[in-house]
Amino acid sequence: MRNPYEILDVAPTASSADIQKAYRKLAKKLHPDLNPGDKLAEEKFKEVAGAYDLLSDAEKRKRFDNGEIDATGAERPQHHYYRDFATADEGHHYANSSGFADYMDTDDAFAELLRRGQRARANRRGQDLHYTLPIDFVDSITGANKRLTLPDGGSLDVKIPPGLVDGQVLRLKGKGAPGAGKGDPGDALIEVEVLPDRRFTRDGDDISIELPVSLTEAVLGGKIRVPTPTGDVQMSVPKGSNTGTTLRLRGKGAPRRSGGQGDQFVKLKVVLPKSPNSELEAFVSNWEKGKEFNPREDRTS
Numbered sequence: 001m002r003n004p005y006e007i008l009d010v011a012p013t014a015s016s017a018d019i020q021k022a023y024r025k026l027a028k029k030l031h032p033d034l035n036p037g038d039k040l041a042e043e044k045f046k047e048v049a050g051a052y053d054l055l056s057d058a059e060k061r062k063r064f065d066n067g068e069i070d071a072t073g074a075e076r077p078q079h080h081y082y083r084d085f086a087t088a089d090e091g092h093h094y095a096n097s098s099g100f101a102d103y104m105d106t107d108d109a110f111a112e113l114l115r116r117g118q119r120a121r122a123n124r125r126g127q128d129l130h131y132t133l134p135i136d137f138v139d140s141i142t143g144a145n146k147r148l149t150l151p152d153g154g155s156l157d158v159k160i161p162p163g164l165v166d167g168q169v170l171r172l173k174g175k176g177a178p179g180a181g182k183g184d185p186g187d188a189l190i191e192v193e194v195l196p197d198r199r200f201t202r203d204g205d206d207i208s209i210e211l212p213v214s215l216t217e218a219v220l221g222g223k224i225r226v227p228t229p230t231g232d233v234q235m236s237v238p239k240g241s242n243t244g245t246t247l248r249l250r251g252k253g254a255p256r257r258s259g260g261q262g263d264q265f266v267k268l269k270v271v272l273p274k275s276p277n278s279e280l281e282a283f284v285s286n287w288e289k290g291k292e293f294n295p296r297e298d299r300t301s
Contacts, residue, residue, distance in 0.1 A: 141230075143162035144160045212268075221238050248266075
C-alpha cells in the first residue's frame with residue numbers, strides 16, 4: 001500500500017482538518033455510488049478510505065509516523081498480518097464505517113447520498129435470472145402453458161402468448177434471486193427458442209406450408225385437407241393447378257399485434273405415384289397434346 005499521505009495528497013504535517021478535507025474531496029470524486037460499475041474508481045476509493053482510517057486516528061497516525069506500523073496498520077515486523085479492511089469481501093467498499101463517521105454527522109447532500117447508498121445495499125434487490133425455454137412452432141402461434149425445469153430442481157410455469165417469435169424474452173416478476181434484507185426479489189427472464197417445424201415456416205405474421213397433391217387433384221381439382229396450427233381444414237384445389245401454385249387460407253397465420261390474424265399460404269407440389277403405373281404410362285404415350293407441350297419454351301438460356 002502506498003504512503004497514506006501521498007494517497008490523500010497531504011503533507012505529513014497536515015492538520016486533522018486538512019486530512020478530513022482532503023478525504024472528503026476524494027470521496028466525493030471516487031465513491032462507488034457516484035461511479036456505478038467503475039471498478040478502478042472503486043479500488044481507488046478503498047485505498048483512500050484505508051489511508052483516512054489510519055490518519056484520522058491520532059494514535060495510529062502517531063505510530064505510523066514513528067515507523068511502528070506500516071501503511072496498512074500492520075506492525076512493522078509482521079508483514080504477513082493485515083487489518084480487516086485489506087482482506088474484506090470485495091462486495092464491501094471499505095472494511096469499517098470510520099470513513100463514514102464525518103458524513104453521518106452532517107446534513108450536506110453527499111452525506112445523504114451515502115446514507116441512501118447504505119440503505120440500498122442493506123435492502124438490495126435480487127438479481128434477475130436468465131433461462132432458455134424451447135417450444136414447438138405450433139405453440140408459438142397458438143399460445144401454450146409450459147413448465148420450465150430449473151437447474152436447482154425447481155420449476156416455473158410459463159404462459160406462452162399467441163404469436164410469440166423466436167428469441168422473444170418473457171419476464172416473470174419476482175421469480176428471480178431473493179433480495180437482501182427488505183429488497184424485492186429479482187425477475188426471471190426467459191428467452192423462448194422456437195423449434196423448427198418440418199411443415200411450417202413463418203414470415204412476419206404469415207405462415208407457409210408446401211403440400212403435395214396428386215396428378216388427378218392437380219388436373220381435375222378437388223377438396224383436400226390442409227394442416228394448420230389450429231388443426232386441419234378443407235381447401236379447394238382449382239382445376240389445372242401446378243407445382244408452385246400458391247393458395248391462401250385467410251386468418252390462419254399468427255396473431256397480429258394490431259389485431260386479427262395473418263394468413264397461411266399453401267404452395268402445391270404435384271407428386272406422381274411412387275410405383276410405375278402402366279395405365280398412366282399408356283395414357284401419356286397416347287396423349288398427343290401432351291407431347292406438343294414444352295414447359296421449357298419460356299425459359300431463357
